[in-house]
Amino acid sequence: MPAMLTDVFRGHPIHLPHSHQPDFTSLRELPDSYSWTPKDDILFAAAPSPPTAVETIPLIDLDHPDAANQIGHACRTWGAFQIANHGVPLSLLQDVEFLTGSLFGLPVQRKLKAARSDTGVSGYGVARIASFFNKQMWSEGFTITGSPLNDFRKLWPQHHLNYCDIVEEYEERMKKLASKLMWLALNSLGVSEEDVEWASLNSADLSWAQAALQLNHYPVCPEPDRAMGLAAHTDSTLLTILYQNNTAGLQVFRDDLGWITVPPVPGSLVVNVGDLFHILSNGLFKSVLHRARVNQTRARLSVDFLWGPQSDIKISPVPKLVSPLESPLYRSVTWKKYLQTKATHFNKALSMIRNHREE
Numbered sequence: 001m002p003a004m005l006t007d008v009f010r011g012h013p014i015h016l017p018h019s020h021q022p023d024f025t026s027l028r029e030l031p032d033s034y035s036w037t038p039k040d041d042i043l044f045a046a047a048p049s050p051p052t053a054v055e056t057i058p059l060i061d062l063d064h065p066d067a068a069n070q071i072g073h074a075c076r077t078w079g080a081f082q083i084a085n086h087g088v089p090l091s092l093l094q095d096v097e098f099l100t101g102s103l104f105g106l107p108v109q110r111k112l113k114a115a116r117s118d119t120g121v122s123g124y125g126v127a128r129i130a131s132f133f134n135k136q137m138w139s140e141g142f143t144i145t146g147s148p149l150n151d152f153r154k155l156w157p158q159h160h161l162n163y164c165d166i167v168e169e170y171e172e173r174m175k176k177l178a179s180k181l182m183w184l185a186l187n188s189l190g191v192s193e194e195d196v197e198w199a200s201l202n203s204a205d206l207s208w209a210q211a212a213l214q215l216n217h218y219p220v221c222p223e224p225d226r227a228m229g230l231a232a233h234t235d236s237t238l239l240t241i242l243y244q245n246n247t248a249g250l251q252v253f254r255d256d257l258g259w260i261t262v263p264p265v266p267g268s269l270v271v272n273v274g275d276l277f278h279i280l281s282n283g284l285f286k287s288v289l290h291r292a293r294v295n296q297t298r299a300r301l302s303v304d305f306l307w308g309p310q311s312d313i314k315i316s317p318v319p320k321l322v323s324p325l326e327s328p329l330y331r332s333v334t335w336k337k338y339l340q341t342k343a344t345h346f347n348k349a350l351s352m353i354r355n356h357r358e359e
């Protein structure tokens with residue numbers, strides 16, 4: 001049986017000196033441990049986009065006949081896009097948002113009943129990337145891998161079954177959507193099912209993929225300019241599908257434009273290219289650097305569907321996308337191995353598996 005995502009993470013526990021969440025609502029000033037400077041993250045100070053910048057990631061209508069090409073173009077230029085007409089019912093998005101709000105609205109002591117253990121993956125806690133930074137992030141999270149039943153029972157002794165049903169339905173929908181998006185993007189490069197033997201086009205057979213669901217809460221912050229909701233990172237996934245409530249905060253980085261805010265569009269979903277899709281596309285698709293900022297007036301919620309292949313599948317650049325005169329840009333890697341590299345080298349992980357060509 002292929003190793004599941006849970007095992008991958010379990011082998012790489014996060015050791016954090018601060019495993020306890022503060023009660024954000026009681027803080028009237030930003031504590032020093034939450035106050036970021038460019039020293040804490042060089043990207044913190046990277047050029048903010050000018051207020052006049054109108055450019056942002058495209059919003060693509062999946063019913064549009066040219067959707068595949070638009071997605072391909074967005075993956076190459078931004079590494080991210082929003083989608084409308086994605087087929088996920090609005091009522092389900094609302095249910096997931098309600099669940100997320102209800103979870104983070106619980107008293108801290110209750111949330112800590114489902115705290116992620118030192119070596120665990122699922123449950124309540126700080127962002128996984130927290131261990132790479134000296135400063136703390138203005139957010140709290142809840143990770144779901146496999147069934148949330150045990151954790152949900154601790155959080156909501158009465159209503160956990162309803163909430164489990166919502167998660168299950170959401171994950172089913174997301175799995176199908178993610179596979180559809182991957183194939184649309186690959187088709188735009190002329191890549192078809194014969195070129196990627198481990199991934200089936202058939203939406204009824206998604207057993208080659210696995211996923212985790214990450215719920216995030218960014219509370220109202222007394223000094224948002226000095227705080228960081230979630231520091232800059234790329235996702236280790238093939239694709240990530242993000243639902244955000246109606247509050248801006250997600251930003252994506254473009255070398256030529258700086259940090260660009262992704263405006264919430266009601267009912268739409270944000271899609272990010274992750275590191276594995278970048279590898280698979282031989283570097284053609286950009287694994288987008290992104291982060292979450294916070295604000296002083298509205299709490300922000302996001303639901304992140306992190307999607308990739310089963311842990312033992314070897315991902316390497318599709319041969320068709322590699323020029324016959326050059327070696328592939330990356331060596332082959334399983335998701336399991338890649339997460340191990342990421343757990344040690346964080347944002348430098350991709351360069352660790354890159355084939356360095358003679359210039």
Ligand SMILES: O=C(O)CCC(=O)C(=O)O
Pocket residue numbers: 214216230235242244249250290291292301302304
């Ligand atoms: O909350 C967001 O907008 C971003 C979340 C994210 O990037 C993550 O969970 O990996």
Ligand SMILES: [Fe+2]
Pocket residue numbers: 233234235290
């Ligand atoms: Fe992310």
